[in-house]
Amino acid sequence: MKKVLAVLLAGSMAAALAACGSSKSTDSAAQSSAAQTSTTEATGASTEAGGAATEAAAAATEAAAQQTDLSGSKYLSDGVMTVALNSTFPPFEYLGDGSDDFSAITSNPTQVTGFDVALVNEIGTRLGVKVEIEDMDFDGIIAAIGTKADVAATGMTINDERKKSVNFSDPYYDATQAVLLTKDSSIATEDDLKKASSIGVQQGTTGDNIARGINDAATVSVKSFNQAVADLMNGKNDAVIVDQSTGEAFLSQNPDKLKLLPGSQFKFDTEQYGIAMPKDDDVMLGAVNGALEAIKADGTYDTLVEKYINNYEAQ
Ligand code: GLN
Numbered sequence: 001m002k003k004v005l006a007v008l009l010a011g012s013m014a015a016a017l018a019a020c021g022s023s024k025s026t027d028s029a030a031q032s033s034a035a036q037t038s039t040t041e042a043t044g045a046s047t048e049a050g051g052a053a054t055e056a057a058a059a060a061t062e063a064a065a066q067q068t069d070l071s072g073s074k075y076l077s078d079g080v081m082t083v084a085l086n087s088t089f090p091p092f093e094y095l096g097d098g099s100d101d102f103s104a105i106t107s108n109p110t111q112v113t114g115f116d117v118a119l120v121n122e123i124g125t126r127l128g129v130k131v132e133i134e135d136m137d138f139d140g141i142i143a144a145i146g147t148k149a150d151v152a153a154t155g156m157t158i159n160d161e162r163k164k165s166v167n168f169s170d171p172y173y174d175a176t177q178a179v180l181l182t183k184d185s186s187i188a189t190e191d192d193l194k195k196a197s198s199i200g201v202q203q204g205t206t207g208d209n210i211a212r213g214i215n216d217a218a219t220v221s222v223k224s225f226n227q228a229v230a231d232l233m234n235g236k237n238d239a240v241i242v243d244q245s246t247g248e249a250f251l252s253q254n255p256d257k258l259k260l261l262p263g264s265q266f267k268f269d270t271e272q273y274g275i276a277m278p279k280d281d282d283v284m285l286g287a288v289n290g291a292l293e294a295i296k297a298d299g300t301y302d303t304l305v306e307k308y309i310n311n312y313e314a315q
Pocket of ligand 1: 086089138154155156157158202204205206207243
């Protein structure tokens with residue numbers, strides 16, 4: 001782990017130095033250009049400079065990828081990172097046409113796509129490993145880590161119970177559970193949920209735990225969020241407890257029939273998502289956290305949030 005961290009640090013220092021060097025030379029190029037001639041030329045020079053800085057950053061990323069030593073990783077030393085997820089969790093993972101077109105969830109369900117898929121692909125690129133996706137039931141994912149899959153990236157909330165079985169990366173997204181209802185529903189408080197006759201959840205999720213805590217007898221756990229939401233639409237469920245962003249995604253497909261109430265209205269706690277990994281691979285933990293840090297630092301993270309998570313909100 002020490003070795004990997006050192007290598008990653010060296011990589012990011014090289015990136016910082018490269019960026020520094022090129023922006024300095026750029027500045028002076030722009031300045032002398034501006035001094036000598038017109039503003040137009042100066043603008044041209046700073047555009048070129050921006051290009052050089054981008055190239056330098058790309059080269060540094062590549063160098064870091066080449067230098068990340070995964071030979072001590074029990075699971076990644078084979079050059080492949082198998083990623084478990086459940087593809088009924090838009091906008092983090094859903095079946096679409098492979099683009100960021102959110103309407104593709106229903107129009108062309110051929111490929112798993114979404115924020116987590118893009119994120120693990122970025123991590124894979126930076127670590128120099130091939131990424132393979134394994135779509136499975138959510139409630140089987142923890143058990144699959146270290147056996148059928150090397151990691152899980154599926155909007156998984158970090159909690160103490162799961163930490164007994166897996167390592168988590170540093171948090172990468174803040175979330176809360178919310179309550180998805182049909183538009184005409186009168187449910188608005190925790191007390192109302194106590195009186196509900198059927199609360200739909202995806203089995204094994206934090207929403208499942210919350211529902212059981214409020215009204216165990218009414219909790220109906222199903223294998224997928226798609227199923228829970230379909231049951232809500234056809235009147236089998238009174239409510240679905242689901243992560244806020246995922247609730248918004250389902251809402252965006254049926255805005256005339258559904259509404260989403262925030263978890264704060266039901267006193268739900270905040271949660272954070274992490275990438276889950278086997279407990280017996282500290283090299284992997286260090287490498288994944290290093291890649292995540294770099295992805296956040298260079299703006300890639302924000303680009304992905306904009307592309308996948310904020311994408312449908314604007315529609
Ligand atoms: N964040 C929730 C959990 O960890 C739901 C995740 C999911 O269904 N993919 O349980």
